[in-house]
Amino acid sequence: METSIRNSLLAWFRREKRQLPWRGTTDPYRIWVSEVMLQQTTVAAVRPRYDAFLERFPDVSTLADASEDSVLAAWSGLGYYARARNLRRAAQIVVRDHEGRIPDDPLALRSLPGFGEYMSAAVASLAFGSRLPAADANVDRVLSRVFVIRGRTGTRAHRLRVLEAADRILPSRRAGDLTAALMDLGQTVCTPRAPRCPECPIRTSCVAYRTGTVSRYPEKKAKEPFVDVPTAAAAAVSGGRALLVRREAGWLSGMWEFPSAAGASPAAARRALRARLAELGLGLDRGAPLGSANHTIARRRLAIRVFPASERRGTKRRSSADVGWFSGADLENAAVPTLTRKIARACGLLPARD
Ligand code: SF4
Numbered sequence: 001m002e003t004s005i006r007n008s009l010l011a012w013f014r015r016e017k018r019q020l021p022w023r024g025t026t027d028p029y030r031i032w033v034s035e036v037m038l039q040q041t042t043v044a045a046v047r048p049r050y051d052a053f054l055e056r057f058p059d060v061s062t063l064a065d066a067s068e069d070s071v072l073a074a075w076s077g078l079g080y081y082a083r084a085r086n087l088r089r090a091a092q093i094v095v096r097d098h099e100g101r102i103p104d105d106p107l108a109l110r111s112l113p114g115f116g117e118y119m120s121a122a123v124a125s126l127a128f129g130s131r132l133p134a135a136d137a138n139v140d141r142v143l144s145r146v147f148v149i150r151g152r153t154g155t156r157a158h159r160l161r162v163l164e165a166a167d168r169i170l171p172s173r174r175a176g177d178l179t180a181a182l183m184d185l186g187q188t189v190c191t192p193r194a195p196r197c198p199e200c201p202i203r204t205s206c207v208a209y210r211t212g213t214v215s216r217y218p219e220k221k222a223k224e225p226f227v228d229v230p231t232a233a234a235a236a237v238s239g240g241r242a243l244l245v246r247r248e249a250g251w252l253s254g255m256w257e258f259p260s261a262a263g264a265s266p267a268a269a270r271r272a273l274r275a276r277l278a279e280l281g282l283g284l285d286r287g288a289p290l291g292s293a294n295h296t297i298a299r300r301r302l303a304i305r306v307f308p309a310s311e312r313r314g315t316k317r318r319s320s321a322d323v324g325w326f327s328g329a330d331l332e333n334a335a336v337p338t339l340t341r342k343i344a345r346a347c348g349l350l351p352a353r354d
Contacts, residue, residue, distance in 0.1 A: 005146065005205045006169045006178065012201035013181035018188070021050050023180070028102040028127035029060050035122050036087050036114065038136075040080050043187065049078060061100050063091040072254050072335030079338065081252060086114030104128040126176040133166030134179050135159065138186025144218035145190060145208040153218040224299050231302045232273040233260035234309035235290055235347035236282050241325035242349050244340065245280070248322070256324065256336045258306070258343045266305060273307070280323065282309050291346030295339045302339070306346045 017023065020043065022034030033053060037046040053074050057063040063071070068088060075084035090112040094102055102123070103109055109120040121134035135143065140153055143165045151158035170178055189196050197209050208214045235258060236243040244256040261276045263269030274284055285308040295302045326334060328350045331341065344350040 001205050002168045005202050006171055008201045008205070009169075009181045009185065010171070010177060013177060013184065016184070016188075017180070018184055021047065026127050026129075026176075028104075028123055030054065031127045032102060032119075032123050033087070035119055035126075036083050037078065039083060039119075041078055045078070059100075060091045060094050060102065063088055064095040064100075068254055069335050073333055076334070076336055077338050077341070081255060081337070083114060085254070089113040090115065102127070104130070106130060106132060122179070125179050129174055129176050131170055131172060131175040133163045133170060135162045135166055136183060136186075138184075138190075139166060139179070139182040140186075141192065141218055142182050142186045142190045145195075145214055146202060146206045148207045148211070148213065148217060151219060152221045154221050158218070226296070226299050226301050229262050229300050229302050230264070230266045230269045231260055231262045231304040232266070232269040233258045233304050233306045233343050234273055234277055234282065234284065235306050235343070235349070236277075236309040236311065237347065237349065238310070238325070241327050241330070242344070242347070243280070243282070244324055244326050244336075246322040246324070252337055254335060255340070256326065256334055257340050259309075260304070260343075262302070266303075270305075270307070277309055281312055283312050284309050290348065293339075293342040293346045295342055297339070304339075304343065304346070306343055308347075 022030055056074050071084050071088045093112055106120045106124045109115050109123055118134055121132040124130035125132045125134050140162050143162050147165045149161045189200050197203050203209050208217050245259055247253055247255050247257055259276055261269055261272035263272045277283055287308055289305040289307050291306050293304045331344055345352055
């Protein structure tokens with residue numbers, strides 16, 4: 001059965017493989033950047049950003065020399081900014097410890113920032129042809145169905161069973177092709193909802209298909225419920241520029257944001273914002289909100305009202321490494337998350353849609 005799956009998948013991949021910007025290369029840097037971008041982000045969202053990122057940072061040493069600000073700016077809108085910070089830190093270590101060459105040893109890869117079990121195996125397999133199983137969410141889904149692997153996806157026990165299954169079908173040479181074939185199959189045929197089983201090249205070997213149990217695999221982990229978070233943000237705009245503050249810690253560390261605060265209710269959020277603004281020498285102006293925006297991040301649904309604000313009399317205009325004034329045009333090339341762009345649209349600093 002394993003041989004049949006392997007041969008059918010590789011034949012299908014030769015015929016049907018998708019033309020993606022990171023395909024057809026064994027350059028480990030290009031493969032690494034694509035894999036980092038594709039973590040938590042769809043192919044459709046990565047496609048237009050991948051070439052632009054590589055144009056700006058064409059190789060490991062350029063990335064290692066770049067400022068964190070410029071790397072975050074190039075990552076703006078892709079989310080999960082720790083990925084970009086790790087990418088740059090790992091590039092610096094590759095330059096410092098490996099003469100600028102990404103190591104082909106999976107253990108050496110694993111020691112780099114951002115290289116977990118999957119990333120090390122994916123780069124080693126796709127770039128260097130190492131015979132290492134790598135299972136992203138697509139591979140996990142395909143193999144869970146083909147081999148009816150029980151257990152909740154995302155758990156260590158389930159992942160080990162998936163990796164064992166992948167190991168059984170990997171060829172001894174060009175293992176990366178089989179890994180890429182499984183990824184493609186999961187993205188285009190064996191999709192989470194409504195998989196196209198009648199067109200699948202391995203349907204005759206797929207136990208879930210043969211037993212009519214496809215919808216049971218993989219077993220999903222229960223999702224945490226969404227939490228609604230009333231949020232207030234301040235737009236202090238002067239001379240066509242808005243005051244933004246740089247986030248010091250957390251996921252968005254290093255990114256520029258409008259001052260904001262959350263609360264148990266919209267009124268509580270506004271009170272918390274007032275206190276936050278006092279620290280910055282700002283105050284809320286009278287009047288209705290300038291606009292509103294919604295944003296979801298990590299199961300938190302932010303309902304944001306944007307209030308006008310201005311500097312308090314006698315306050316010296318602040319501008320430092322952590323406080324800056326940005327025009328709409330400045331935001332195009334700055335390290336700003338999607339939420340900042342939404343608030344900029346809500347207060348008129350950016351046009352209604354980018
Ligand atoms: Fe997925 Fe269906 Fe193919 Fe099985 S037969 S691998 S469930 S698409």
